[in-house]
Structures are given as C-alpha cells and as structure tokens.
Amino acid sequence: MNNLELTVLQPKELNKSAKIILVDDIPAVLDSIECCLREGFRNVSILKFTDGELAWREIVREKPDYLISDLLRSGLNGFGLLRRLAREKAKFPILILSAVLEGSQSAAARCAGSNLNVSFLGKPFSVTQLLAIVARGLRQQN
Numbered sequence: 001m002n003n004l005e006l007t008v009l010q011p012k013e014l015n016k017s018a019k020i021i022l023v024d025d026i027p028a029v030l031d032s033i034e035c036c037l038r039e040g041f042r043n044v045s046i047l048k049f050t051d052g053e054l055a056w057r058e059i060v061r062e063k064p065d066y067l068i069s070d071l072l073r074s075g076l077n078g079f080g081l082l083r084r085l086a087r088e089k090a091k092f093p094i095l096i097l098s099a100v101l102e103g104s105q106s107a108a109a110r111c112a113g114s115n116l117n118v119s120f121l122g123k124p125f126s127v128t129q130l131l132a133i134v135a136r137g138l139r140q141q142n
Contacts, residue, residue: 017043018065018138023055023081024048024097025073033068033130040131041138052076056084064092065141066134070123071098071108082111082118089115093137095130099123 020037024030030048037044047064049055053076059067067085071078078096085094094116096108112118117140119133 017045018141019045019047019062020066020068020134021055021058021064022046022048023050023052023067023069023073023078025050025070029070036127036130037134039127040135052078052081056081059085059090060088063090066093066095066137068095068097068134071096072100079108079111082108082116086111086113086116091117093117093119093140095119095121095133095137097121097123097125 018041022030022033024033027048027050030050034046034048037046047055047058049058052069052073055069056076058064067090069078069081076084078098082094082096094112096118098108098120099122108120109118117137119137121129121133
C-alpha cells in the first residue's frame with residue numbers, strides 16, 4: 001500500500017461531524033462524488049446543489065466545513081462563487097473540479113485571491129485523489 005492509499009484509509013474517523021457542500025450542474029456527478037465521500041468518511045453530512053445561487057444561500061446561512069464545486073456551469077458558476085467567497089473571506093477549504101482545468105486554473109485562482117484555501121482537481125479524477133484532497137482539508141479544519 002502506498003502513502004496516498006494510507007492517507008485515504010485514515011480519515012474514516014473524523015473528530016467531529018463535517019458538513020460538505022457539493023455544487024455541479026450534472027446530478028449524476030453529484031451522486032458519484034457523494035458516494036465516494038460517504039465511502040471515505042463516516043461523519044459527514046452532504047448537501048448537493050445543481051444551482052450555484054442556491055448553494056450560495058446555504059453557504060451564507062451556515063458555513064460548511066468543505067466546499068466542492070465544478071467550475072463551468074450556467075448561472076453562478078465556480079468563478080463567481082470564488083469571487084463571492086473571496087469577498088466574504090471564507091475560511092473553509094474549497095476544491096474546484098473541472099474537465100477544462102488547464103488554462104482555467106489560473107483564472108480561478110485569480111478569482112479566489114490569496115486568502116482562500118483552494119485546491120484544484122481535473123475531471124476525470126480518481127476516488128483516491130478526491131478523498132486525499134478532502135481528507136487533507138478536513139484535517140486542517142480540526
């Protein structure tokens with residue numbers, strides 16, 4: 001077993017319950033990510049949104065422990081969400097997923113500014129990669 005696999009296997013037990021918000025315009029992608037997260041972590045509550053504005057309202061209402069969002073979608077997309085989060089000085093970790101990460105990552109990073117804790121992962125991705133990044137972010141929250 002390599003180090004990345006060990007990183008994924010360890011986070012099953014979190015010190016506290018974690019609230020994760022998922023935003024993607026494709027419901028099947030949301031369901032797949034949710035399934036991966038539930039396999040990797042025991043103490044998580046997951047809220048899924050296909051609409052960025054609805055996700056934003058939930059983020060403002062009750063800050064999550066982690067946000068996972070795609071980058072390109074109609075309405076409030078990942079770029080807009082990052083701009084709003086930067087203005088609000090969000091402290092929780094953010095994972096941006098995108099099929100067109102190359103070229104978009106630097107634009108998204110500019111939207112986020114230097115104050116946000118943002119990671120990027122290209123689609124398609126492995127479950128191992130996803131869980132390792134989320135585990136690292138959740139550990140930073142504890």
